[in-house]
Amino acid sequence: MPRLTDPNTASFPDEVRDFLTSLPPDPMVKMLSHSTGTVKPFIELAKAQFTALQLSARSRELVILTVAEYTDSTFVAAQHNPMSQAAGVDERTRQLIRSRQLDDAELSPHDGALLRFTADIVQQPHIADDVFDTARVFLSERELVEVLQVIGYYWTFGRISTVLDVEVTKIYGDEPILDTPDNGTAG
Known part of the structure; x- marks a missing residue:
């Protein structure tokens, strides 16, 4: 059960209420809307991560x-397992991520570097030069920054879901989401 009640949308500014009614119902959006001043930019940032990155969809999903x-x-x-499959991440790679076997020889050098880079960043404020240098072999400077932005976004998203006990009620698969200004959810 979520730790916060659903917000009273009648108290929202018209712009926020109109924006939220254009989205499919989603428990995470409800939680995010407690902060009426940041809900729209937060969701728009999610949209940008699906429409404006140089980073491939597959790499984005590996990071997430x-x-x-x-x-x-x-x-x-739960939200991103089906999305990652649609983006080309096979079950074995997802299993290696779930078991934290990021040095497994089955991973391609690219995937291993990206996964280690991501895991190290999530776990600590600074990463070793060798981890950064290995990631840099496979990622452009733009992609490195985009990976950091995806990590930051989904770290925040993850903490909102764990701290506020947001329940998963819809799993998004390979249907198009976050692809137009008036369609999408936060996940």
Whole structure:
């Protein structure tokens, strides 16, 4: 059961209420809407991560699954397991992430570098030069910054889901989400 009650949408500014009614019903959006001043930009940032990154969808989903694992966010993992499959992440790779076997030889050098980079960032404020340098072999400077932004977003998302006990009521699969200004959810 969520720790916060659903907010009273009647008290929302018109712009926020109109924006929220354009979205599908979602328990995370309800929790986010307690902060009426940040809910719209937060959701718009999610949309940008699905429409404006140079980082591939597959790499983005690898990052998100790793953040979900290391933040213990069942909500984020449940939302992104089907999305990652649609983006080309196979079950074995998802299993290696869930078991935190990020050095497994089955992972491609690219995937291993990306997963270690992500896990290290989630766990500590500074990472070793060798972890950064290995990630840099596979990622452009823009992609490195985008990975950091995805990590930060989903770390926050994960903490909102775990601290506020947000329940998963809809699992998003490979249907198009967050692809237009008036369609999408926060996840």
